[in-house]
Amino acid sequence: GQNIDQPTEMTATEGAIVQINCTYQTSGFNGLFWYQQHAGEAPTFLSYNVLDGLEEKGRFSSFLSRSKGYSYLLLKELQMKDSASYLCAVRDQSASKIIFGSGTRLSIRP
């Protein structure tokens, strides 16, 4: 079966750092994505991890531990525009389709 868990909601302060965790239990694994989605819009790609470790891209970093079935998305220097839902998604065993977690709604306060 497929099970991808994320916190439902998080709140952080402008200028601060926030870490959004994702744990997964899937029948196969061929990589993990993080997407950002603003309300009423399509998701936009943030990161892709297939090997263990930290991938840094500007203010956003993503970490993966395959042995623990765990990933996190780290957002630094938070801006108000970062208020959005953040979706963790896993490429399945067939490596063709992506299964999404329930998403984390992040609210940034001034």
Place this chain on the structure above:
Amino acid sequence: GAVVSQHPSWVICKSGTSVKIECRSLDFQATTMFWYRQFPKQSLMLMATSNEGSKATYEQGVEKDKFLINHASLTLSTLTVTSAHPEDSSFYICSARDPASGSYEQYFGPGTRLTVT
């Protein structure tokens, strides 16, 4: 980056009618496209994988006779919601990967908001 478009961006239809949603890859060829549905404040639920020139693969619990998928060319997949009911009202999003790019990123269309009255 690669661009995926959807049409229409929103549609309102009456219960019992059918609605067709188009998904196009504008600057790349996609042998596979994916259709998702998203209810308010929920995540994306994969409905089916659309394969060019062959039958779509539906996820468990998705009625293939209700959600007809056609992938007639390398740049176009269509989703037809047949005999729509109010509970089919949702945000429908397609995505595609550009196999020529060597990237595993999936590009999403802007979505289609369907309201069934």
